[in-house]
Amino acid sequence: MGDLSEELRVAVYRGFARSGRAPGVEELAGRFDTASEEIRRGLRELAGQRHLVLDDGDRVVMAHPFASIPLGFAVMGRSTLWWGGCAWDSFALPHLVTDEPDVLVSTRCPGCDRPHAWVVGRDAPPEGGQVAHFLVPVARMWDDVVHTCGHQRLFCGEACVDAWLESTGNERGYVMDLATLWRFARGWYAGRLDHGYVRREPAAAAAYFREVGLSGAFWGL
Structure with missing residues (x-):
């Protein structure tokens, strides 16, 4: 095979x-x-x-970063609509679909239902005070990957994260700002559309996380 x-x-x-x-x-x-x-x-x-x-x-x-089911994000190019699998994947899409100059990423805050949208390109992160909350650490993401992706969401800010955690009974995960999310997503899927792509082993993944400014808590250490 x-x-x-x-x-x-x-x-x-x-x-x-x-x-x-x-x-x-x-x-x-x-x-x-x-x-x-x-x-x-x-x-x-x-x-x-x-x-x-x-x-x-x-x-x-x-x-990844593509999805065939809605998980909270829509990503729109000039004539193509993608479901973004999560905050991470939605911000990664413009770095793979390079025929698009940029994409429009839209979602709603899980904490207050406020709509948000950003033009996300390859040159610089979008501006905004919103934050991404990753409920499940990387080390456990594949335990139930659909659940994991469905809970990598973008919130208005820390207050909405706290309100959502209180209402759902979930424990706090990893929080990052938009600039960190963009840096993280930018190179993670590089080469995935090409023949011969090789997934990162855990050591290489951890090195990448450190390079873009993510702490060991993101990995689950």
Whole structure:
């Protein structure tokens, strides 16, 4: 499955980047002129390697930073709409879809329901006093990745984070400002649309986090 698996990975990612949606099993089977079950095995292999998140029907739910389900963020280019999987992924999208000069990221504050939107580009972070709250530390993100992504949100500020934590009974996670979020998201997914992409091992990931100014608490230390 090695060669086909990599071709499938690139096809899914580039399909998301181009159209905002993931190609389905039958579409991929037609493209690669192979049986649907072979496609399913390839997708499951990619899911096992944490390149994709699948539902019970082998449909692609996530191919970070892309998502096929709404998780709190919409990301709009000139003619394409993407679901942002989380605050991290939404700010990462303009660094992958480089045909777009920038994108419009929109969401609502979970603490007070106030709408927010930012033009996010590749040259500098957007301005604003909002903060991102990451409920789940990186070391536990894949325990339930959909839950994790659904709880990486942007709030009006610290007061709204505190109000949301009190109302939900959750414990405080990691909080960062917009500039840190942008620096963090900027290079994390570099090369993911290309053949031969390799996921970072934990040591390399931790080094990247330190480089962009995130403490060990983000990793879960």
